[in-house]
Amino acid sequence: MSIVDISGVLLDLGLSASVTDEQRAIANQALKRAESSVKRFLGYDPLQSTRTEYYPQMVSSLNAFSGIWDISGDQAVFESSTSANELQLKGLPIRSITNLYIDHNGRNGTQTDSFSASTEQTEGTDFWPNYDMIDSDGNKVCNDGLLKRAGAWPTNPGTIKIVYISGYTRDELHGQDSVIDAGLIAEVIVDEAVQKAKSVFVKMKQSVGFVAGPLTSERMGDYSYTLAASAVDRLFSGVNDMLPSSKDKLRDFINYGYSLNS
Secondary structure (H helix, E strand, C coil): CCCCCHHHHHHHCCCCCCCCHHHHHHHHHHHHHHHHHHHHHHCCCCECEEEEEEECCCCCCCCCCCEEEEEECCEEEEEECCCCCEEECCCCCEEEEEEEEECCCCHHHCCCCCCCHHHECCECCCEEECCCEECCCCCEEECCCEEEECCCCCCCCCCEEEEEEECECHHHHCCCCCCCCCHHHHHHHHHHHHHHHHHHHHHHHHCHHHCCCCEEEEECCCCEEEECHHHHHHHCCCCCCCCHHHHHHHHHHCCHHHHHHC
16 A cells, blocks of 8 residues: 555646656556655664564574573563563554564464464563554654563574554644654655656657657657556666655664664
8 A cells, every 4th residue: 555645646746637648658657666765774664554473583692501581371481681671662652552472483474383472472471562652643653663572582594473553644744733743754765766766757848859779659649658567667777766855854764673682
């Protein structure tokens, strides 16, 4: 699902009153690439949704001679002293935790009996998000994406399964919420899409016969054309990097904690 509607991009391109199918196709492609660029830069998808993820997502440095013992069901499990009581999730901000399981033999959910109901943890007792504010609906929000635990989180990859809701609502992403303003994200997506579309239009004008790449149809007179899909992709080559101004606007939304721990 797109964060920004194509109408906003067409408006900034000056095409809202009259737009050809070809122009709309290029604007749509530019919007998709802009959103992908923003998600890569942030390190997560900012649009609110339910996510299922497995943690830890990398091998920790283990010291076989220093650690603690944890209980998993009827088993005692040794955990390295390098374990921490904070777990950094990928999606920001955390809006709620639906389910959290700890299974020391979970293996990223690849076994049919992994993460059974008996391994589910209780929020407020076994773990708790680092909630730091209340949104406009009165719900708690964890902006840094940290989950805390009384003991140490497991260090073996894939031993934690989390189902949680994170991200911003559409009102928040478009600066229409009274508490949380993430409008810069949508603003950057529009700016990036417009910049990418304009770059393609310039390439087309500079190409032989006005159009770069193979045509699938052409009409003289008022001059109309249809570009092959492969030609459209080639037109976007070299216009994927984000503007420095866009990166500056997004600095406060980057998940630095996840980036440093992945």
